[in-house]
Amino acid sequence: xxxxxIYGIVSLVAMxxxxxxxxxxxxxxxxxxxxxFLGVWIKYLMQVFKGKSCRVVLIISILAIAxxxxxxxxxxxxxxxxxxxxxxxxAIYGEVKNMMDYISKNSAPGEDVxxxxxxxxxSRFYKPLLYLGEKEGVDIxxxxxxDKVPIGVHVFRVQKKESARKLxxxxxxxxxxxxxxxxxxxxxxxxxx
Numbered sequence: 001x002x003x004x005x006i007y008g009i010v011s012l013v014a015m016x017x018x019x020x021x022x023x024x025x026x027x028x029x030x031x032x033x034x035x036x037f038l039g040v041w042i043k044y045l046m047q048v049f050k051g052k053s054c055r056v057v058l059i060i061s062i063l064a065i066a067x068x069x070x071x072x073x074x075x076x077x078x079x080x081x082x083x084x085x086x087x088x089x090x091a092i093y094g095e096v097k098n099m100m101d102y103i104s105k106n107s108a109p110g111e112d113v114x115x116x117x118x119x120x121x122x123s124r125f126y127k128p129l130l131y132l133g134e135k136e137g138v139d140i141x142x143x144x145x146x147d148k149v150p151i152g153v154h155v156f157r158v159q160k161k162e163s164a165r166k167l168x169x170x171x172x173x174x175x176x177x178x179x180x181x182x183x184x185x186x187x188x189x190x191x192x193x
Contacts, residue, residue, distance in 0.1 A: 008033050038065075079184075086186050091128045095183050099125070099158075100132040102181050106190050107138060107154045114143030116172070117158040121186070125158045146173065155191040162187060 011030045018026070042058060049057050086095040107113045113133070115126050122144050133140035143149050143156075155172050167180045172191040180189040 004033065004036050008037075086125075086184055089124065091124050093128075095186070096125065096128040097132060099183055099186070099188055100129055100136060100138070102183075102188060103129070103133070103140075103156055104136050104138045106156075106179065109137065110139070112139050112141050112150075112153050114141045114149050114153055114155045115158060116143035116146055116149070116155055119144075121158045121160065125186075129158075149173075152192075157189045157191065159187055159189070161185050 008030060011033075015026065042061070045057055045061065086092045103113060115129055116122065117125070126140075126142065126144075130140045149155060155175070157170070157172065161182050161184070167187060167189060168177055170177055170189055170191075175191045178190045178192050180187055182188075
């Protein structure tokens with residue numbers, strides 16, 4: 001048990017700087033730890049509450065954990081259903097596909113399209129949009145270094161959802177907003193730079 005605890009602490013300390021930016025595959029090495037700790041917790045409860053009351057406490061604990069998990073899963077499912085699951089931490093295929101459709105409708109065939117945005121939104125959405133752009137024939141370019149974006153091209157900024165008034169006031173190196181669309185928690189602003 002001590003080895004599992006030390007392993008968990010070392011993993012947490014080592015992964016803490018990248019916790020919000022790492023994909024799920026990096027957490028496979030610690031996926032078994034919740035089950036180990038749950039088993040230790042149940043064993044402890046069985047020792048503390050010997051006899052019949054132990055079974056009642058154990059059943060209530062398991063039901064409470066199951067209900068909490070069901071509630072979390074339900075909230076997540078509702079976000080997926082309503083199309084509001086993508087944000088700076090997640091890029092959901094169906095929502096990114098709608099974003100790519102918007103980008104392709106607002107750019108000319110064969111034209112370079114630049115994607116820009118705050119670092120967290122850019123890093124989350126650039127590669128999925130690049131992938132879908134290749135499939136649809138839209139030439140997506142990196143716009144994260146805004147001073148290197150050529151003049152006369154379409155620039156799409158991916159950012160968190162804001163009010164229409166704030167979105168309309170945005171500029172990109174002097175270029176105003178042509179149009180914008182909000183997809184759940186994410187807005188895409190179209191600039192003609």
